[in-house]
Amino acid sequence: MKKKKESKIGYFSYFKGIIGWHVYSYIFLNILLGFLDGIGLAFFVPLLSIASGDVNKSGDSLGKLEFIIEGFDKLGIELNLTNALLFLTFLFGFKGIIYYFRIIYFSKLQLNAISKLRMKLVTGLESLSYSGFTKLDLGRIQNTMIGELGKLMGAFNSYFGALQHLIMLLTYIGLAFFSNWRFAILVAIGGALSNILYKFVNKYTKQKAREISKKGHDFNGLLIQALHNFKYLKATNYLPSFSKKLETNIYEQKDLNFKISKVGGIAESLREPMIITIIAVVIMIQLAFFNNSFSSIIVSLLLFYRALAHLVTLQNTWNGFLVSTSGVESFNTLMDEFKDYQENQTYSETIDNIGDIEIKNINLSFDGDKKVLDNINFTIKKNTSVAFVGESGAGKTTLANIISGLQHPDSGEVLVDGKSLYKTRLGAYRSHIGYITQEPVIFDDTVFNNVTFWSTKNETNLNRFRDIMNKVALKPFLENLPKKEDSPLGNNGILISGGQKQRVSIARELYKDVGLLVMDEATSALDSETERRIKNSIDMIHGQSTLLIIAHRLSTIKDVDIIYLMDKGKIIASGNFGELYEKSDKFKKMVELQEV
Structure with a gap:
């Protein structure tokens, strides 16, 4: 969080930005409550005088607050015990209504x-570019969107709790000054001196809170890795060793939280002793040096006792707020990064249909000097099929990402029907793309929802769903499930095999009826027979959609229109399968090694 926001005023502006003008309504309600409570508290003194029969002196100890008593005379109401009790009952009844409303x-x-902040996170994530996403720490994103957002709301609650106590404090002080200004000044000085302790507590708390947030980011990053790689860690018995990293982090967080609790406990335990000490010292000074009677300061004493209680509670609440400010900082840092890495949304032109795709002079480097793509040029005709082959690291997937609108090149452009892809609204273009990767994308939901992406379950969609399931060789699998299309697949498809997961992900893209289908090692996890059936299904849409295939298994690309052989970020040869086999020794060797 920027330094200008770390002040009390800065935080006020920040939270006002979240709830708007409502902050002033909240302040007004607290002022009203403080005033009603203070008047009611002060009125107890004349009430006791009336109860003891000393009606004439009932207003003497109120100082300038005597207007409360005078109000009865102006209204022509006799100040007796019954009317005084009725007044107090009405006053605190009205206060109760305001309190409930607050x-x-x-x-x-x-x-x-919290709804607004969650929507900001969702919108920020949605607008984040793919290349920007790859630069961010996934554990920190998750921790901020869940744990740190909770802290932010804790900070929100604590800040407005502190604001509430501040308003009550100022209201009581104002009434106390109105009643007896000398006494009020002395107590105010004592309250200010008590603040020295809390300055140390606040500084220490904020430092430790930042350390806890950092540990929280690290913990979430480790946890994501453990869940994602659970099968491997379990199979190799590395899980106990990896768990020790999590355990260490847990104990470090526990120690930091305990240190904060100890310091906070000291401050809390000193609350009442400090109040009584300040009050006692001030009373002695008032009686010894100013020759005031005790009755002349009793109203101010009551008001200041309440004021000091709110002061110390304010200090403790503010300390609790500082524990949570790391959540504010984490949230704003993430939102700033989302903004820095967001996709350009300013273009108005859209690509509504995918026609010819022309790749012109594409260059891309990672980390400034590692050239991944080097002057790539070719054209993909509408509804044709192309394949990229080559060794790992040749640049195949990166090139597919650029064509899919995921990775902005350093130079050159991608033209779709003559429109420069990265100068259009990319969302419209991507809505016509299907993307099937080597790592299947399976959501924790039913088979039907995974394939149709939560389409309405009507007869038309069900028939299309069943037809697609048959095309990807999943009809027998579906029929054997206890709940058929409503059967859950589990987290990341844990309830089905790797091959079944891949076929479900392929079925989703076929159901979408896309204009461009990108297949990045999409059949690598399948057995030969299933691969053959899916290849036949893909052949059926040949000529209906543009196909872009990345493959190591060359048997899957024998019938594509054109194959591009890549090496170290360059296209070194191209042609159909037969042509490339004849003119490229490198491709010929790849074919012979796989016995295609």
């Missing part, structure tokens, strides 16, 4: 705030 009002502000 609770409901703040609850609504909380819910609106």
Whole structure:
């Protein structure tokens, strides 16, 4: 979080940006509550005088707050015990109504705030470019979107709790000054001195809170890796060793939280002793040096006792707020990074149909000097099929990412029907793309929802779903499931085999009816028979959609229109399967090694 936001005023502006003008309504409600409570508290003194029969002196100890008593005279109401009790009952009854309204009002502000912040995160993630996503720490993203957002809302609650106590404090101080200004000044000095302790507590707390957030990011990063690689870690018995890294992080977080608790505990335990000490010292000074009677300061004493209680509670609440400020910082840092890496949304031109794709002078380097693609030029005609082959690291997937609108090249351009791809609204273009990777994408939902991407379950969609399942050789699998298309697949498809997961992901793209289908090692996890059936299904859409295939298994690309052989970021040869076999020794060797 930027330094200008780390001040109390800066945080006020920040939270005001979340809830808008409602912050002023909240302040007004607290001022009203403080005023009602202070008046009610002060009125107890004349009430006791009336109860003891000393009506004439009932307003003497109120100082300038005597207007409360005078109000009865102006209204022509006799100040007796019954009327005084009725007044107090009405006053605190009205205060109770305002108090209830404040609770409901703040609850609504909380819910609106967390909804707004969650939407900002979702929108930020949606607008994030793929290349930007690859630069961010996934563990930190997850921890911020879940754990740190919770801290931010904790900071929100604590800040407005502190604001509430501040308003009550100022209201009581104002009434106390109105009643007896000398006494009020002395107590205010004592309260200011008590703040020295809390400055140390606040500084220490904020430092440790930042360390806890860093540990939280690390923990989530490790946890994601453990879940993603669970099968490998379990099979190799590396899981206990990896778990020790998680355990170490857990204990480090525990120690940091305990240190914060100890310091906070000291501050909390000193709350009442500090209040009583300040009050006692001030009373002695008032009686010894100013020759005031005890009755003349009793209202100020009551008001300041309440004020000091709110002061110390304010200090403790602010300390709790500082524990959570790391959540504010993490949230804003992530939002800033989302903004830095967001995709350009300013273009108005769209690509609504995928026609000819022309790749012109494409160059791309990673880390400034590692050339991944070197002056790539070729054209993919509409509804034709092309394949990229070559050794790992040749640049095949990176080139496919550029054609798919995922990776912006350093120079050159991709033209789709004459339109420069990276100067259009990429979302419209991608809505016509299917993308099948070597690592199948399976959602924790039913078979039907995975394939149709949550389409409405009507007869038309069901028939299309069943037809696609038959094309990808999953009809027998579907019929044997207990709940048929409503059967869950588990987290990342854990309930089905690798080959079945791949076929489900292929079925999703065939169901989408795309204009460009990208297949990056899509059949690598399949057995030969299933691969043959899927190849036949893909051959059926040959001529209906543009196909872009990346393959190591050359048997899958024998019938494509053109094959591009890549090496170290360059296209070194091209042609159909037979032509390339005849003119490229490198490709011929690859074919012979695979016995295609």
